[in-house]
Structures are given as C-alpha cells and as structure tokens.
Amino acid sequence: MGAGRSPADPAPAGETDGQGGRDEGASEAPASGEAADGQGGSGGSGGSGESGGSAGRSDAAPADGPASAGRPRRSRRFPRFTRDTARPEGGGRAASGDAPAPARQWPLLTVLCAAGLGLLIVVLDPFEQAFRIGTILIGGALITGAVLRWVVPSVGMLAVRSRFTDLVTYGVMGTLIVLLALVAQPDPWLDVPILEDAVRFTIR
Secondary structure, three states: OOOOOOOOOOOOHHHHHHHHHHHHHHHHHHHHHHHHHHHHHHHHHHHHHHHHHHHHHHHHHHHHHHHHHOOOOOOOOOOOOOOOOOOOOOOOOOOOOOOOHHHHOHHHHHHHHHHHHHHHHHHHOOOOOHHHHHHHHHHHHHHHHHHHHHHOOOOHHHOOOOHHHHHHHHHHHHHHHHHHHHOOOOOOOOOOHHHHHHHHHHHO
C-alpha cells in the first residue's frame, strides 16, 4: 500500500501532466464549440442577410420598374412663361454673316429711311404740298416693305410675324396712308365720289 499524500505535497510529474492535459482538452472543447457556434451563428446571420438583401431587391425592383419603363407625358398646354420665341418665316439675314450689320438688315433700313424722309418733309414743310408728298412717301415706304416681304426670301428684322400677316399689315396700312394723302383737302389729287358723299352725309 502506498503512503498517503497530503495536499501540500507536490504531485508527481506524470500526474500533473495528465491533469493538465485533461484541463487543456476541456478548455479547448468549449472553445471549439464556441467557434462552431459562432460559425453557425454567422452562417445563420449571413443567411438571413442574404435573404433580406434578396427581399430588398425583390421589393425595390417593382418600384423602379414603372419609373424606368414609362416616360413622363409631355403636356400639350402652352407654358405659363415663354422662354423663347420662334424666328418668323423669312426672318433670317438678308446678306451673309460676314457682311456688316447694315448690309444684313438692308430691307429694314430701306423702309425706315424712306419713312423717316417722309416724316422730315412733313415736319419741315420746305415747299408747297410738302405735307401730301411726305405722307405719300411714308405710305410708299410701307408698300415697299410689303413688296420686299413678298419677293426677298430673308428680310431680317423686317419680318415681324408670318409672311401673310406682314404682307397684309404693311400693304393695307401703306395703301390707306397713300389714299388719305391723295384725297386730303384742299385741292385733292384724287376725287372719290363715295368719300364725298360720306363726308356730306356725316356733316349733315
């Protein structure tokens, strides 16, 4: 029989190693288990993340689908604020872009110079019948503008509206001014019986 050993005595080397081995194995087992549990947990969380991501993609796809597929419809109403205006028909340069500005706008300058000369004659009244001649010159300038609008393809700034509207405006105004100058009293250059009857009827 072996002698008893007190707790204070040191244990033999073999027994100490055996106990240490058992303790190390016991300590390693939970660690590996914890690692396994951690991997399982991470795998579970990864699986849930992937399922959540796929669910998010599946939810986002229908929301983005109609927006990308269908384009917004353009309204046929006129805009509230006009940002630009279309150039009228025939409103391009009357000369090439290399020419100076007066040459590019010669139709408008022709009409303005003729009308200005007529106004100057009317204001200065340098000779007899200056009022009549100056007024006829103004009406003739407007008629010239109508002719240029009809003949010249591009008249620059002389084009205000469409060609038809400009023709009617310039032609009617010029013709009326010339007629009023011809029938002006005293000593009218043109006798129109209808106008005389209308004036007599009105004066009565």
